Amino acid sequence: MRLYLAGPDVFLPDPFARAARLKSLCRAHGHEGVSPLDDVPDMPAAWRDLPEARRIALCNEAHIKGCDALVANLTPFRGVSADVGTVFEVGFMRALGRPVFGWTNDPRLLFARTLAAHPARRDGTDWRDADDMLVEAFGMHDNLMIDAAILASGGTIEAEDVPPEARWTDLRAFERCLARLAQPSG
């Protein structure tokens, strides 16, 4: 299968080396990995005149449309949740109706991560933060739209307990997604 490799991996110090490593693991599992850093061979000429950020976004959307499934690195990024660029892409692929898999190197659930980072108080059966905003407590890895979409699409979320210093290098949970994609579903 052609797999779109979504994640904040593009922000790593050597994103091309990271993409090559992810693609190599895809090949080992019988898949073809597509990185956000890849060129779009048939890019419309008009896109060349766009600001770089807008061109990158349209290329990523084109890559997702050209893939059979999406594998998202949902490891929390600068906060309690996954990188928002990655989450946008999860929602995009979900609307296309194709499988989405997620992996994270932080095995804690969203509720535990939020309470650890934001002071919250009990309010009956709810928890509320300093802005009086509800803390989601559904026993999910991240916001319910993300977890539920992945499950409804036929995917899974693979979580690994990785020490902080290896959070952006450990690929065991990613490989578990690839192994699951190699199996007949159901």
Place this chain on the structure above:
Amino acid sequence: MRLYLAGPDVFLPDPFARAARLKSLCRAHGHEGVSPLDDVPDMPAAWRDLPEARRIALCNEAHIKGCDALVANLTPFRGVSADVGTVFEVGFMRALGRPVFGWTNDPRLLFARTLAAHPARRDGTDWRDADDMLVEAFGMHDNLMIDAAILASGGTIEAEDVPPEARWTDLRAFERCLARLAQPSG
């Protein structure tokens, strides 16, 4: 137009009053607002057996599919970026090819918000955080996938400089989205 009202507004202390207020403003501008809290009249019976979080997610996806456009509250939520549930829905509607509008009560760009919250250092022309991850510097309100998708869809991002204590009550930027949706595009 039928407008899906995406945002962390559902986490406010009285989310039903908030939804009623947003819908009332939609009506004043000639639109029909659809809240994530609304019932799905023709909900498949099988969804009733799902865990609550998964049922909510499928209902929200159904609401989005039933709307002509999406208006997203992108005010930063528990961190430097928009609420990830909202961002998922922006990506979902973008893949459906319909207009997406965004509004935020924090006028600072993502780069400024990130540097204010996360220690970063210069690395040539780049900025990198404590994990050596690149800080995006494209002059956009949020991650490039979000801003660029909104612009490509025909929408805009309306930002208002709102003091922190009114960040979850001020609706001027939201109303500007509604006014723009009432105008012929182009």
